[in-house]
Amino acid sequence: MKYWEREKQILHLLEANGAVSMTEVCAVTGASVATTRRDFDELQKKGLAQRTHGGLRLPQKKEEPGRRYVNGTEILDDIDREKQLIAREAAAQVRAGESIFIGAGKTCNMFAALLRDIERLTVVTTSVTAVLELAECPNISVTLLGGDIHTGKNYIETLDPDINHTLRGYFFDKVFLTVEGVDLERGYTVQDKNRTGLYTQLSRMTRRLYMLLDSAKFDRRAFATMFPPEKACRVISTRNMPEKFVEFYRRQGISCTLLPIE
């Protein structure tokens, strides 16, 4: 019997019972204890199981800090479904060879995860979680702007009040941002005032500023105002966008993509 057959059987037993004994496995696979021991070593080295005295058990999945951000693109509710649709539409706008900026937020994480196959892409971001989605892509050059670490519910970002020095000399084909709220009087608002400087600067460094807005953002006001709603060049949202916003963007001549909810 070959190794992969034994491995399959062992893992099968493991998933069924949560743990298996050495003798049990030997009986099932027909291999000697020495071989089974080596198999256990192998499984442990792969991180698929954990050795104990006389057997093997499933690795206890510890919910360590920081771990949860790695599933920051999971779809958990209806709003997340909207975010996913918006992210997909945004990713369809990106072409090979472009230079883009990605903001911080769950929509932006989802967006980043969809860019992996685009050739010769240059990405600049303040989102540590977006970096995780793209770090291993050899076709993508990723630059992370430095600063103090701030955590949101679904993302980690860097914030630097003096970031504008670093940005000098850059130009982006497209900039993709999310915000905490949009309001027709106050405009786009975010929770952290240190973000307003960066985002305002970015709006001057590109000709295509995309705002990614799910329906939870409308008529909400966060602490700090960034810029008025007509500053965005393009808005990507869903058909859940309130009528008065649709009306407003249309009057301002701002291209507004309203995706159908499946």
Add this chain to the structure above:
Amino acid sequence: MKYWEREKQILHLLEANGAVSMTEVCAVTGASVATTRRDFDELQKKGLAQRTHGGLRLPQKKEEPGRRYVNGTEILDDIDREKQLIAREAAAQVRAGESIFIGAGKTCNMFAALLRDIERLTVVTTSVTAVLELAECPNISVTLLGGDIHTGKNYIETLDPDINHTLRGYFFDKVFLTVEGVDLERGYTVQDKNRTGLYTQLSRMTRRLYMLLDSAKFDRRAFATMFPPEKACRVISTRNMPEKFVEFYRRQGISCTLLPIE
């Protein structure tokens, strides 16, 4: 029998069972082991299967990009056990209220994960993976230096050739670094030359420069030289450190902690 016929049969068997043995395929296709071996090579080169000893199996489900870095503190082998010991000893050196720098590497990730309960800690780092370990700690102020993203086997780091501007004005109580290799003639060496500038600068910005060295580092040379071995203030390693290094550090009067392997 032609190649594509065998290929079709092999793939069919693979999809049915998840894996096939060499002899099994030989029996079915009627070809010799040498030919079957070549077929296996071909399938692997095309990415349609993965070779193992004695057979072929389906390519294991690729874990999503970024995911693997989140388990960047797992202990998988003896060297990792050393790293964990070294990280624990290093963490014991850190006091509440201090300002420290953490380098990039698996040892540094483990080290960072052990700092979560220290009060009023200020951490500066270039390691994105270390940030993940500390991001959610309200008692720790984390600053991530910006730059281009580079990935190692167990870590993600930022590299910026002009980083020294950003560092101006900082002072660290302690700096914790790892390297790719130590050599008595060449000193500490790293793979990426852009790291040497930062690390050399750091050695001037603290009175306590700790080098975290597991036994895989000794007598290895990486591409770029940083600084001579006597530049470190303190070395944390294990009793596996070769005698000539022990001797060297002792003669230089460098404090050298050699942890017992459990």
Add this chain to the structure above:
DNA sequence: TCATTTTCGCTCAATATCGCTCAAATTAAG
């Protein structure tokens, strides 16, 4: 606490498989 039993880690020999080279066979081209 101490003795017994099981399990562990290690080494060593036997076996199977691998990678490689070279000759034979088949196919393709002139």
Add this chain to the structure above:
DNA sequence: CTTAATTTGAGCGATATTGAGCGAAAATGA
């Protein structure tokens, strides 16, 4: 029909896997 190119099969030393034995460490039970 001849010749070159490709594919196939076999042999051989090197490497990897396997199973058994043995002393040490760990779990078990009185």
